Amino acid sequence: TYVGEAFDQSLWQAIAAGAYAPAAKNRKAVLMLSPQWFFKGNGQQSKFSSKFSYQLYKGFLENDSISDETKAYVRQRLETLGVDGTQIAAANDDTFVDAINDAAYQFSNDLRIRSKIDALVKGSPKNSLVRSAGEPTGEPDWDALLSDAQAQGEQSCTNNDYGIHDAYWDKNSQYKSEQNQDFVHADDEWADFQCFLKVCREAGLEPLVVILPMHGGWYDEMGVTSDIRAQFYDQARSLCDEAGVAYADFSSCEYEKYFLCDTVHPGWIGWVRIEHAVYDFVNGQDNAFLGGVE
Known part of the structure; x- marks a missing residue:
């Protein structure tokens, strides 16, 4: 099951992990x-209220394995990030009136989803x-997939030297959101990431954190040096180690052409390497990119 979309950062993922954990068979x-979550000012946390899902939050609260302390942290963060207090109170059944509101919200959401x-x-x-x-088809031929990915990348990136696909470069080459960024002014986002790891532990989930690389050539151009980028990688690995969880660390792929298809998203090579690491994680196999507790 794939969940999440643009602007769903660590807090959203923590809520989702708690909500979906009871149905996760393995x-x-x-x-x-994403490194962009940890840009100055905590990435795009200001978008959170527009991404808030009442049903997802309700499912999170209904997971009895999640501690009251964790639920209290999430509630405080929702309030801070501008989620409607009436919905928060209803989901928590604070009063008799809130319980009635909860029933109304859930009935309305049920109708909307069914439609x-x-x-x-x-x-x-x-x-x-x-x-x-x-029928099981066995382990994928990773070398063949990498070869295909290389060819697709070369065909898709012809108008720039960065390995960025043509349409993105034509439209966004002047968009420089990465310029002069760092990763030490995002304390709230780092705390929310720790909350995600804690939710996984309490809910009985074994997480693999995929540490995505930045586009080395582009970030160099934007004045975000390798030393600055290391702030993100070091902190992510440190928090994973502290929590005792596995990670797939692709920081060494910053300069691998076609790992990313633009300045943010995994591309042709990247998806093969990521899926290979996930496959090995799930099947308990060694992988050069896997670290932490496997």
Whole structure:
């Protein structure tokens, strides 16, 4: 199950982990940790209230394995980030009136979701014939996939030297949000990331934190040097080690062409390497990028 979208940072992921944990059969979770979440001012936390999901938060609260302390931290953060207090109180059933509001919210959300089921089914991607058959196909041929990824990257990136796909470069080459950034002015986001790790521990999930690389050439151009970038990698690894969780550290791939398809998102090479690490993590196999507690 894939969850999350743009602007869903660590706090959203912590709530999601608590909500979905009871349904996770193999008790494993993978978090794609984005460096941009930890830009000055805590990334885009100001967007959180627009991404808040009442049902997700309710599911988080209904997970009895999550401590009252953790639930209190999340509630305080929701209030700080501008989530409607009426919804927070309703989800927590603070009073009799709040319990009535909760029932109304849940009924309304249920109707809204049911109204979209047909469209979701029609718009969902179709499985291949092999996947539909449900027959195991064995471990992927990673070398062949890397070769294909290299070829696709070369075909997609022809108008710049950064390994960024053409359409993005044409539209966004002047967009310089990374300029003069650092990773030591995001205490709230780092605390929320620790909350995610704590939720996983309390909910019985075994997480793999994927530490995404920055685009070395582009960040150099933006004045964010390797020493500055190391602040993010070092802190992410340190908190994972402190929590005793595994991580897939791709910081060594900053200058690997086609690992990213733009300045942010994994690309052709990147997805093969990431999926290989996740595959090995799930199956208890060694992988050069895996670290921490495996």
